[in-house]
Amino acid sequence: MGVSRATDQAFDFHMPVVVVGAGAAGLTAALAARDAGAEVLLLERDPHPRGSTSMSQGYACAAGTKIQREQGIEDGSETFFADIMARTKGTADPVVARTVADNAGETIDWLVERHAIPFRLNISWAGFFGHSVNRMHGVPSRTGEELHGSLIRAAEEAGVTLVTGAHVDEVYADADGTVRGVRIQRRDGGVEKVGCDALVLTTCGFGANHEMVRKFIPSFGTAPYYRYFGHEGNDGEGIQWGVELGGALGCMDAYQGYGALAEPYGIIVNYDMVMQGAITVNTLGERFSNENADISAQALNILRQPDGIGWIIFDDERRALVEDLPEYRELASLGAVRTAETSDALAALIKVPADALRRTLDDVERLTKGEITCPFGRDFTRHPPLSGRLHALKTTGALFHTQGGLKVDAGARVLREDGTPLPNLLAGGGTACSISGNGVDGYLPAAGLATAITLGRLAGATAAGLAAA
Numbered sequence: 001m002g003v004s005r006a007t008d009q010a011f012d013f014h015m016p017v018v019v020v021g022a023g024a025a026g027l028t029a030a031l032a033a034r035d036a037g038a039e040v041l042l043l044e045r046d047p048h049p050r051g052s053t054s055m056s057q058g059y060a061c062a063a064g065t066k067i068q069r070e071q072g073i074e075d076g077s078e079t080f081f082a083d084i085m086a087r088t089k090g091t092a093d094p095v096v097a098r099t100v101a102d103n104a105g106e107t108i109d110w111l112v113e114r115h116a117i118p119f120r121l122n123i124s125w126a127g128f129f130g131h132s133v134n135r136m137h138g139v140p141s142r143t144g145e146e147l148h149g150s151l152i153r154a155a156e157e158a159g160v161t162l163v164t165g166a167h168v169d170e171v172y173a174d175a176d177g178t179v180r181g182v183r184i185q186r187r188d189g190g191v192e193k194v195g196c197d198a199l200v201l202t203t204c205g206f207g208a209n210h211e212m213v214r215k216f217i218p219s220f221g222t223a224p225y226y227r228y229f230g231h232e233g234n235d236g237e238g239i240q241w242g243v244e245l246g247g248a249l250g251c252m253d254a255y256q257g258y259g260a261l262a263e264p265y266g267i268i269v270n271y272d273m274v275m276q277g278a279i280t281v282n283t284l285g286e287r288f289s290n291e292n293a294d295i296s297a298q299a300l301n302i303l304r305q306p307d308g309i310g311w312i313i314f315d316d317e318r319r320a321l322v323e324d325l326p327e328y329r330e331l332a333s334l335g336a337v338r339t340a341e342t343s344d345a346l347a348a349l350i351k352v353p354a355d356a357l358r359r360t361l362d363d364v365e366r367l368t369k370g371e372i373t374c375p376f377g378r379d380f381t382r383h384p385p386l387s388g389r390l391h392a393l394k395t396t397g398a399l400f401h402t403q404g405g406l407k408v409d410a411g412a413r414v415l416r417e418d419g420t421p422l423p424n425l426l427a428g429g430g431t432a433c434s435i436s437g438n439g440v441d442g443y444l445p446a447a448g449l450a451t452a453i454t455l456g457r458l459a460g461a462t463a464a465g466l467a468a469a
């Protein structure tokens, strides 16, 4: 199944705008199309929309928002654009980078004011991983579940027709790439064909398609430690349809890794405590990286350690930063957090050499006092030393989300190799080329959702315009 060029399709019904995939990108696309007055059909393969959006921590980076201004944070699209280009060493797609830098702030304001999405600035990530100011907008619980639930509620209130259990498996198009409609497979085996004037692809990336990962990200896809932790629906269908329709691809080797996934629970460990002074050691009891250099590339640093394991070591002060979060509470209730009064007792609990862990912690204390220099380049002097009883969480690294995809213009229209737009095909979120340049280390934290909601909104507005024309 893929793209069918048969020109004699009879459709069961017609909708001006069809959006495929009800994650953050699809829901914002549908909201924007509704706001522009279009009738929208949003199709989701799962019985209840989850996607990577629900699995995420729900943060989206955006510059120049009202929320930032209320908190006295000076930020704007130029600063954001410069941060994107610096993080990616100039390799980010300049059109998408500019589009996200210019429009993410307005998108957050629009979602807050018009659709009551409860964004706020609830963590302070200025100066970490490439954001020069705090522009991390999240929902109160700091979970993607809450963000996703709020977007679904807003879509229902706005009159979006959301059909779940509806797997799109074929796109009908003319020879010039004009999309005429899609075919839906229902869970009961039923099949429907829907005609449309504009099609928005928001099926996300290809992390769940190991064949595509091997092809486009061979350094990770063929590594013995390969591990994916995103939604199984991110199997690259939308990207493949876009290519069959004539679309060009950008930055296909880019991906978001994460270096703190609780093992074997598959639950995210919030990185705040590492950013504020916790450390990660391997099973030899030794640090092996600057834990705060790059949260995405830290995934590879951990996966290259013995058994692909890193133990995050923290104290009560660092634990207090995250202990009220749902993920941490779940980990604690599962017995994942090991606690001991001394370094030797903790080493025995987590089965690492006691003398090595003691040496590591002694070194960290000296690092916080500025007596020695970190061999990996981390600055410990801005945090108080780890003290009192100690805790440990076993973690590993994983690929969370691919960042390459269909090339789009500033209105989220899918582009051909020659730079001209396809007639009525749009893409957003993980289906589109993101702002992460190449490889694993161009990912700015919260760029995934920033791209999803920004390109989603632009795609919805453009689709509504095309449908009305």
Ligand SMILES: Cc1cc2nc3c(=O)[nH]c(=O)nc-3n(C[C@H](O)[C@H](O)[C@H](O)COP(=O)(O)OP(=O)(O)OC[C@H]3O[C@@H](n4cnc5c(N)ncnc54)[C@H](O)[C@@H]3O)c2cc1C
Pocket (backbone or CB within 6 Å): 020, 021, 022, 023, 024, 025, 026, 043, 044, 045, 046, 049, 050, 051, 052, 053, 054, 055, 056, 057, 058, 059, 060, 061, 166, 167, 168, 169, 202, 203, 204, 205, 229, 230, 231, 233, 234, 235, 237, 238, 256, 268, 400, 401, 428, 429, 430, 431, 445, 446, 447, 448, 449, 450, 452
């Ligand atoms: C564990 C984890 C944590 C993360 N944390 C963050 C974070 O805090 N901040 C951030 O910016 N990014 C984060 N990310 C990345 C972020 O989740 C994604 O960038 C974002 O959710 C992408 O949104 P989307 O709408 O493109 O995709 P999704 O949310 O995956 O939605 C795509 C939807 O399309 C549906 N679909 C697929 N194919 C079809 C089809 N053929 N027919 C019908 N429906 C289909 C899928 O079922 C899915 O519901 C995280 C990712 C993971 C995995």
